[in-house]
Ligand code: COA
């Protein structure tokens with residue numbers, strides 16, 4: 001069948017389409033129907049089913065005779081180790097960890113925070129929660145203690161599972177002191193913590209609260225899989241929004257299983273026995289969906305890579321992993337390829353890659369230069385696909401397992417079944433092809449996408465469903481061409497994308513505003529050759545502040561690092577007298593971005609004082625930006 005036929009099949013009978021896809025999952029009780037629209041515009045899928053995620057990701061493959069097949073390959077250039085875990089070993093390890101958690105009182109519906117680097121134990125912790133029906137929330141290691149504390153207070157975990165440390169090429173990341181500080185800062189306190197001690201740094205445990213990973217599991221009875229309802233939350237993953245309060249995206253169990261399983265064949269053209277590698281981090285949605293769950297649900301071998309695209313040891317690291325582990329489908333962020341291209345512009349370090357079928361890119365706009373470089377040197381289809389934490393899988397892609405559609409550089413191709421994507425004007429009317437607008441998806445969203453935000457249904461409705469009634473607002477702007485290909489051009493909110501990491505400028509502004517000398521501030525994302533965007537702060541100091549500007553800037557940079565974390569990559573700020581605003585007081589961030597990037601811009605009709613833009617321009621020029 002062609003892509004058009006498959007998409008048409010879904011359009012004609014969406015429920016039939018997803019019920020048929022549900023055939024790829026082992027159910028304790030099969031769903032009698034697909035969609036539950038009784039609370040529209042809030043929708044749920046497969047609500048009356050009973051199922052367990054861990055069973056589908058682990059146990060069923062052992063029963064099917066795949067026990068000796070590698071489930072996880074841990075390839076860690078930062079520790080110079082490799083480790084293979086078969087499906088049978090994974091079943092054993094996960095059921096023991098689940099048994100230990102159960103013995104300490106973790107049951108269905110309890111929240112468990114996981115704060116771990118790229119080690120197989122992170123996946124095992126996720127799967128152990130899934131085995132018990134506990135709801136995990138993984139927090140990325142590049143976040144500071146404060147961000148972890150915010151998440152602890154929002155999802156009130158009964159337990160936290162963490163590693164003693166993570167390893168960045170330049171330093172050891174001390175997870176345990178960050179965890180201790182987060183628990184101190186949080187109002188909610190977990191009952192207990194489980195610490196995976198790494199030999200690179202063994203952490204001090206707090207008696208009574210902390211348990212060492214191995215000791216914790218000694219002598220326990222392994223736990224069986226607990227069936228949960230189809231709409232039971234599988235996990236909560238916090239993502240950046242417009243304000244400093246992160247949004248807890250809820251992932252429903254059954255839809256997640258059905259949709260991810262479908263994508264593995266349709267989009268990634270992989271099945272049982274194939275080796276799949278997503279070079280991301282378990283702390284991001286790509287890591288949840290395509291390092292942990294989808295490849296395991298499909299019976300593939302997943303690669304857990306603890307390293308970087310460059311510097312561990314060089315720009316050939318990715319190609320070494322692909323050849324050594326016989327990777328068939330490889331997924332990374334454009335920024336990682338840009339880093340490789342910068343070190344190896346001629347592609348001299350790229351060997352023949354006989355097992356590689358395709359390269360998939362997502363997380364940010366894939367620039368044409370990077371795609372061309374990859375096409376030229378890797379000799380495989382380069383597939384840009386567009387998705388969000390909220391959806392958990394691709395909204396638009398080139399579905400290689402169905403049909404390899406012609407690639408149009410700059411476009412993540414076409415909508416996937418389940419997504420009726422429309423480009424709307426401010427009034428919510430669809431615009432004609434080629435016209436820029438807000439990208440929205442007609443409700444209901446397909447299985448596996450967010451049904452709500454954790455503890456924040458009103459915020460979900462207000463933030464995603466209210467602006468364009470009957471649609472989910474993606475927060476991205478772009479257009480569709482005459483062939484139905486989508487082009488994702490920019491965000492419509494204050495979210496920026498730095499090295500494939502989604503960050504909130506609003507959250508950074510909240511931190512800067514708390515500095516004692518800062519009266520007012522703004523953060524924008526300026527174009528960056530390597531990271532796509534890079535945050536830049538504008539600081540207006542309190543009247544009468546005599547502090548040297550360089551000192552305040554340095555303190556502000558440190559403050560963002562301490563409060564949000566190194567991942568914010570906030571390294572630049574300038575002191576200005578005033579910020580450009582509309583007459584109603586709205587800061588003209590969009591105009592500042594255009595000036596910084598040296599793009600054409602128009603004087604906003606509503607600007608309060610046009611002269612301020614001259615001051616901003618010269619401040620930006622002082623940083624080497626705003627070049628005509
Ligand atoms: N734990 C702790 N700190 C982390 C971290 C983690 N898991 N990941 C990144 N950091 C730190 C880095 O060490 C760096 O700290 P520094 O300011 O002390 O140097 C900071 O956060 C910024 O990191 P990053 O933006 O990643 O920059 P980098 O210079 O270290 O690496 C790239 C640049 C392009 C190689 C890297 O960003 C990359 O591989 N990006 C791909 C991202 C990706 O896969 N995203 C997933 C979406 S699909």
Ligand code: AMP
Nearest residue numbers: 362363364365385386387388389488502
């Ligand atoms: P995240 O939730 O971290 O996955 O970030 C989602 C956001 O990243 C999207 O809303 C887009 O703004 C951006 N994004 C992801 N994939 C792409 C892509 N292929 N092209 C353009 N932007 C993308």
